[in-house]
Amino acid sequence: MIADHLTGIEQFGADLWKMADDLRANSGLASNEYFMPIMGLLFLRQATNRYYAALEAIEADKATGKMPDRPLVDADFRRRRAMMLPEAARYDVILDMPKGGQLGEALTAAMEAVEEHFPPLAGQLPKDYERFDDDLLESMMRKFDTEALRNASGDVFGRIYEYFLAEFSKQGAHDNGEFFTPPSIVQTIVNVIEPDHGIVFDPACGSGGMFVQSSHFIEEEGQDTMKRVTFYGHEKNETTAKLAQTNLAVHGLQGTIRAGNEAITYYKDPHELVGKCDFVMANPPFNVDEVDADKVKGDARLPFGLPSVNKGKKVSNANYLWMSYFYSYLNDNGRAGVVMSSQASSAGRDEAKVRQKLVETGAVDVMIDIRGNFFYTRTVPCQLWFFDRAKERDPERADHVLMLDARNIYRKVSRAIFDFSPEQQKNIAAIIWLYRGQSDRYLDLVTSYLSEAIAHGQATAEPLTGFNKALAKLIDLMAPFAKEARDPDPLAETWAELTAVQATLNDDIAGFAAEVAVRAKAWTESANGEGRGNATLHAAREGLRGMAERCRDLTKQIDLAAKLAGRAVDLAIKELEARDSDLWANVEVNKARKALESIRADAVEALRGARYFVKQADWLQERFPDAALADVEGLVKLVDRTEIAEHDWSLTPGRYVGVAPEEVDEDFDFEExxxxxxxxxxxxxxxxxxxxxxxxxxxxxxxx
Incomplete structure (x- = not known):
């Protein structure tokens, strides 16, 4: 329940990555030389998937009379978010062609054909496959031709594509990984600004992740992305711009992305979007100090003037150039969400003057502190800045900025990389909802957590029953040998403890099932009364505490029972040479022991799910018990302009929210x-x- 987006996708991606990394090991190429060819293969695999899925839908429409039986055209496929691939560009056709040392040429020709039939990709796809050995290419293609990948839907494949971008970032495959902003950061930006209409612009778009995550947000709302928004981007690196175009295409999207010298945002505005954007999203380069001050002086996109200029007539730090650009691109109701160096929010001198002017507009909306290790190639912390131009005209909001310190909110992905779990992202979004007076969305989220807790509690029945049966089977198999009289008996104490735990576990599982039934009934009845208002949700959550505690206790008991059963087997074999006894069915005992361990993991995970969602509801309702925004020490504070001025116009959340009081964890999560x-x-x-x-x-x- 805390896996990102799709169950098992991380492991699936990891397995594929190991396959792809063979190309580096066997080609002698550096990661920045082979990552585009691999991304090209992934793209072609997905384009082929989408082609056949669209073709199937077209045939179904013909069969039902929804469209005439006529020769197909490109528009038939575009309407179904696919490309009308010529036969020579289809992954399966290329893979099944006779092998004669021409596979590299065939792949290059396929990429050229795709570009010809899909103009937005013109010049974007890799076309240098001839330099790879054919056997290596064929091996790579076959590894990307599994049943799972042949049937992968757009969302599944898109997530795989994102996973590969992330892995290449970790490898420093391109520009030190700067082309990729982790989805966890991007999703947080999307959740705050909610880009669901109009012009969406990223003036430092990298591989297009901001656009992709915007699409996920729109489609989760049941809307068609390309009917709701228009994507525009700048990317100075042409190779990275190609990645962005293929990333969009993999997700069935289109955007207008300018690349190269004409897309250096400091000096160019090729789309002429000043004052026109509904949403601006970006992760610009931090702390750039080589921008020519004479070239940008007087730029209409700098309404607050230049920050400090050094003796070499260079802008000392371009962070506030970016801030001015983001503000200027927005229309009167536009919102922006950007990633910025944590140093920028309290920078002094001329930067502070620009920051003061920004705050005085009333557009600065939310500031979020993010701890270090969220980026794959950087360990430094960062901050998310949010502007809302409509806020300037709202007297009740213009004077305030929401300060949110999320540095203590994170999940450990690996030893060096952290992110937000999906529920942590929702909880952060819920604080924003309360800030905007959208308490109904907050209550809906709490409701969903409690519903999930009930559902997970009910879903424990099968794995708990399975564990009981597996434990009973193993005990029954060992019983004839274990009960044999011995003096002394090194097995006696463990056996007695195991059978006692089994008896207790039977009763406790039955008690837990009864508790779940009671809570599920009460939850259902609460929906049939006056509705699930805040008071009802508090009562329901308190009622679920007992169930959550039983989950914790049952987990410990299950682990103990499995441990004792394993110890009993080991004692019988090692101390009493059970394998030599006619009373010991060794093969059956080993099978039963393995089965018990497998079902133990299922049972523990099921119990953890029920408890996990109660804890998510706890997190929200303990901090915001009235379903309204409140200052929470160490987490969030609504700050007015006077207080900001008193702090030298600093926008660093940590300076305002304080430090959270140390809590005694009475329910320490040993498993976590x-x-x-x-x-x-x-x-x-x-x-x-x-x-x-x-x-x-x-x-x-x-x-x-």
Whole structure:
């Protein structure tokens, strides 16, 4: 329940990445040389998937009379968010062609054909496959031709594509990974500004992640992205711009992206979008100090003037150029969300003067502090800035800025990388909803958490029953041997403890099932009364506390039972040589032990789900008990302009929200702590393996 987007997608992507990384190992190329060819193969695989899916839909429409039976044209496929691929550009056709040393040429020809039939991709796709060995290319293509990938939907494939972009970022494959902003950061920006209509502009668009996440947001609302928004972007690096175009195409999207010298935002405005954008989203380069002050002086996009200029007539730090650009591109009701260096919010001197003018407009809306390690190639913390031009004209809002310190909100993905879980993202969004007076959305979220808790509680029935049966089977198999008289008996104490735990577990599982039934009934009845208002939700959450505690206790009991069962098997075999006894069915015991461990993991995860969602509701309702925005020490504070002025116009949330009081965790999550330790250990092992490989390679190169 805390996996990103789609269950198992991270492991699926990781398996594919291991396959793709073979290309580096066997081609002798650096990551910045092979990442575009791999992304091209992924693109072609998805384009082929979409072609066949659209073709199937077209045939179905013909069969039902929804469209005439006539020769197909490009528009038939475009309407279904696909390309009308010529036969020679279809992944399966290329893979099944006779092998004669021409696979590289065939792939290059396929990319050229795609560009010809889909003008937005003209000049964007890789066309240098001839330099790869055909056997290597075929192996790579077959690894991307699994049943799962052949049937992957757009969303699944899009997530895989995003995963590969992230992995290439970690490798520093291009511009030190600057082309990729992690989805967790982008989703947070999307959740705050909600880009669901009009012109969406990213003047530092990288690989197009802002556009893709905007599309996810729009489509989750049941809307068609390309009917709701128009995407525009700048990207100075032409290779990265190609990635952006293919990233959009993989997701069935289109956008107008300018690249190269004409797209250097400091000096150019090729789309002429000043004052026209409904939404601006960006992760611009931080702390750039080489912008020519004479070239930008007097630019209409700099209404607050230049920040400091050094002796070399360079803008000392371009952070506030970006801030001015973002503000200027917005229309009167436009919103912006941008990633910025954490240094910028309290920068002094001329930067502070620009910041003061920004605050005085009333457009600065929300500031969010993000801890370090959210970026794949940077460990520094960052901040998210949000503007809302409509706020300037609202007397009740113009004077305030919401300060949110999210540095203590995170999930550990690996030893070096953190992100927000989906629920953490929702919880941050819920604070914004309360700030905007949208308490109904906040209550809907709490309702969804409690509904999920009930549903997960009900879903525990099967795995808990399964664990009980698996435990009983293993005990029954061991019983004839375990009950045999011995003096002394090294197995006796463990056996007695195991059977006692089994008896207790039976009763507790039955008690838990009864508790779930009571809570589910009460939850259903609450919807049939006066509705689920805030008071009803508080009462329901309090009622679910007992269920959540039972989840915790049952988890400990299940783990103990499995541990004791394993210990009993080991004692019987090692201390009493059970394998030599006619009373010991060794093969059946081993099978039963493995089955018990498997179902144990299922049962524990099911219990964890019910408890997890109660804890999410706790997090929200304990901090905002009245379903209204309130200052929370160490988390959030609504600050007025007078207080900001008293702090030298600083917009650093940590300066305002204070430090959260230390809490005594009476419900310490040992399982989560162990997960964190496991992640650290896994990371250390991977680093050790990589280091050993590099050492071995160095020895080989030295001829040792």
């Amino acid at each position: 702590a162990l997960r964190s330790i496991h992640i650290d250990l896994k990371g250390l092992n991977e680093e050790a393996e990589d280091l050993a490989t590099r050492i071995a390679r160095n020895f080989e190169e030295l001829g040792i």
